Amino acid sequence: MDFILCPTMDITNLTSIARDVCPFPSYNPSPLFLNMLSINSSLHLRNHYTAVQSSLTPEQLEDFTQSLRTTFGRNGNVTLGGVGVVALSLAVLFDTLARQVRGEWVSEFGVIPGLFVKNPRNNYPPQVYTVSEYLRLVPHIANNPKRMKQETERYHKRLVTEDGYVDKLGEDHTLSIKEDITAFNLLLTHIFEVSLDVHHRRIKNTLENELVTPFKGQPKDVIFTFNCDPEAANKILLAEEQKLDEGTQFKILTPELSKTRLHEVAKLDFLNSMIKLSCAFQNPDSMVDKRDDFDLKADALRSWE
Template identity: 70%
Template sequence: MGFVLCPVEDMAQLPSVARDICPFPNYNPSPHFVNMLSINSSLHLKNHYMAVQSSLTAKQLEDFTQGLRTTFGREGRVTLGGVGVVALSLAVLFDTLARQARGECVSESEPIPGLFIKDLRGYYPPQVYTVSKYLRLVPHIANNPTRMKEETERYHKKLLSEDQSLDKLGENHLLPIKEDTTAFNLLLSHAFAANLKIHHLRIKNATEGELFTPDRKAPDDVIFSLNCDSEIADKDFLAEVQKSDNRTQEAFKRHMSNVSKTRLHRVSMLEFFNAMIHLVCPFGNVDSMTAHREDFDLKANALQKWAE
């Protein structure tokens, strides 16, 4: 959580050009993940709440608001709802209720849509399902301190246990933990586990050190998914860059030196590690994050008047 590096912003153009030629996964973490687990989570959550409500018709907004009233009661206040994993759970709930209000089908057992890097093979490590279950549970227990403490401890231990089990399987090459999407989803789950620790400390009004979260780093030899013949696509990529704007060409010159494989491998690798830095850049230290506490008032920020 003490990471001080921030993303390289001029990298954005290269993956955009490369992905049109050779599709590879978008490694950038969900804005929800970055925004709701940052020190500015309350502002991001309020903005998202307003945006979701504004996107609905009058009838859809009525159904959406009723869903919130059913979950939280007429007071509409969520304990610690403006910070961390609770803010993330509310952002997920807003999206879910909005989809339901539009008549879309919503699965309660699959990974939360858009929160993790999509794997075209459909494989997700168990931590992805555990994080999804916790986030779906939180709105129903957020105002119950005892349940929140118990479930947060339980899910934190479960994530650590799954992490250890997966590492052992990976050592025996039984699971694809070095493949790009799996490796990044594991990084996401680890960042989430670190934030569960922070939430646990908030609930107990305690200091750092009562829950242990080991560091997880990306494998040194990540296997990148390039769905093309990279040798042939490399020539097309170079041709497209040469036709592109000056900013893209400057980024190409800056980042494409000393390429050991193909340029497309280099672009996917740079985006992967840039996204990894982006994942941890918004976080402060554990003590400052723990001290950050704020409830969220759904009723005060509602576009539709709540029934008394």
């Protein structure tokens, strides 16, 4: 999907050098999150389904297909499975089943691996756990419209409640909501909340917003997580940058707002990732009319019967 008004600054070389000098988190959103909540989710999901199946041995593929047959039945159809939060849940399910048939241990609880920015201290806001729980539930209720409507409403309400709870934790300094990892994960969960509203409208076949999602602005005064002494690392970064070709260097855009060059690079990397995420989901109202079911049977690489 091409976007005209979503410019990002290419600082790949400098970001790579900066992370070598002083490790800081990668803020790139999971491709699943970007692709499955976009308007082209059906195509992305089919491609992901094929890629996952193609990565398995014939024996593993048989087990994988059998697990899907057990969950969705002989028909192999998933209601609204090609769009939005259901598409995301299916993509997560495909990855989970693939790991299981390879003999890997996969937890049925907690944060879904790879979907959020990894926190080394395993300190995630409650919304991250709620989103993970909902996505694990969806495959088991996707073909039950009444249950899907009820659970979507319940989880949306829960996320909104947790938003207020987290804001209070931030005010009390109990949770650092301005820390880069937490701030980005909160942005992901906010976009997921809006996606639940879109899904709810698809189920009810209405353009009316019945689930109220409070607006969340972009995080300000983000505190960046550096696994080093930033001041010392900054000297090394500046020296390494001088070795780059002139065409790959860039000027500090906001020197008065940045403590060091290292902070500037982290800020731009954070901003680039935010722009990517916002552009993938820039007009949720336009997505309500996308109502594609997903035919697991038609795209299966193994006999479904």
